[in-house]
Amino acid sequence: MLEINVLRKERTRIIDGLQRKNATESQLSMVDSILELDIQRKSLQTELDAGLNKVNLLSKEIGQWMKSGKSGEAEEAKKTVALLKEQNKILEEQLTLIQNSQEDLLIQLPNIPHSLVPKGRTSEDNEVFQEWTEPLPSLPLSAKPHWELASEYEVFDMELGVKISGSGFILYRKNGARLQRALINFFLDEAAAAGYEEIWAPLLVNKETAYATGQLPDKEGQMYYTEKDDLYLIPTAEVPVTNIYRDVILKETDFPICLTGYTPCFRREAGSYGAHVKGLNRVHQFDKVEIVRIEHPDHSYKALDKMLDHVRGLLLKLELPYRILRLCGGDMSFASALTYDFEVYSAAQKRWLEVSSVSNFETFQANRMKLRFKNKDGQTQLAHTLNGSALALARIVAAILENHQSENGIHIPIALQKYFGTEYLK
């Protein structure tokens, strides 16, 4: 959620930013509506506070009069108070109404993109931030896509996933199950080595939590929901992990806060269909190790670079060709100010597959979840939050299968061998 005082002070910058994020006309017009409501809100607040003050003062006097036996004055004042209270009640209702509509609008505005964010509408317009400079691997014509390799090497079983749960659920077995475990351990160990504290978090979260990281209200349809207990299945570890610091006021010395967590991720993917959902490209449940940072605003972009380095390191160790995209305004997520996507080249599918997304949300999430710190001047200030996948398992498995297929089986990257146990998956 954007900060109202930023809206007040930097209206034109906000409008410009919203345009760069391809906001709709109605979203753009919200800015002025919000500002108008803000003026109304303030004057109502002033009026109401004055009214409440009168009641408070009178109440004290009534107490005095009662003590000193001046019941006449007291009774008279009680009538005045009753009258004032009625007026206050009306003011309060109006105020609540205005506050709610202001918040309703504010919540619909996406974050303002960083100045580095390229203009554009779709994924076509993303900027290649870091190209893969070595030649892309060329596989023999006999190379197979991962869904074929999966059954050949008994990595996972789509039919069993369907049998047990439904389409979009994968059952890994044998090699695949072991590969999952190896990758999770590898990713967690790497994150720990980079200074991230490991978190093992709940997979079901309450409304407040889902709201704080922005899943509610806008992405409600994307989450699985358990009606009986009013809980949501997490779509990413970002949700429970970042929420550790909901409603927290940090000290400057607490920065940087670096967290990592492995969780399964659940996504309904309502409305997704087509060729690209084949195999592991898009599933309802996948596994991911997430890295989360909470940073001082002055250092958050340096932190973002560190996160890029971390993900780079993982992909290099997995011996996968990758490139980094800087997402354009239209392709970025609602809450992000700057996002880099990592894509791994699938030689078999002959296309780049997204395996990680690393973003700085600046104060957008922090504002919603009231994640603040005391700055040098002793004032409370919103912190910056960042997160990134490091990495998403399903697509990495696909990439490993496809890129490392050989006559001897699937070559296991050297860094992963001590986790997996053998040099080849056969």
Add this chain to the structure above:
RNA sequence: GGUGAGGUGGGUGAGUGGCUGAAACCAACGGUUUGCUAAACCGUCGUACCUUGAAAAGGGUACCGAGGGUUCGAAUCCCUCCCUCACCGCCA
């Protein structure tokens, strides 16, 4: 799931209708003292919003788990919900 107890500021904890936004202690922060550390002493020490002010600093309102209610006045009384703890039941 059942029964009982309880939810107050960063922590412990006082507070049963007006003098309480909240004692005291601890922690934290700033300072004095000190060769250093420690101790001691002094001071500061919740959040949000509105408002006066260039600022420094003031004034006001709300918040004692959440939401309602009683009352001129509620942390304090009443109702509902949530949560925590203990015991029992069930159970990986």
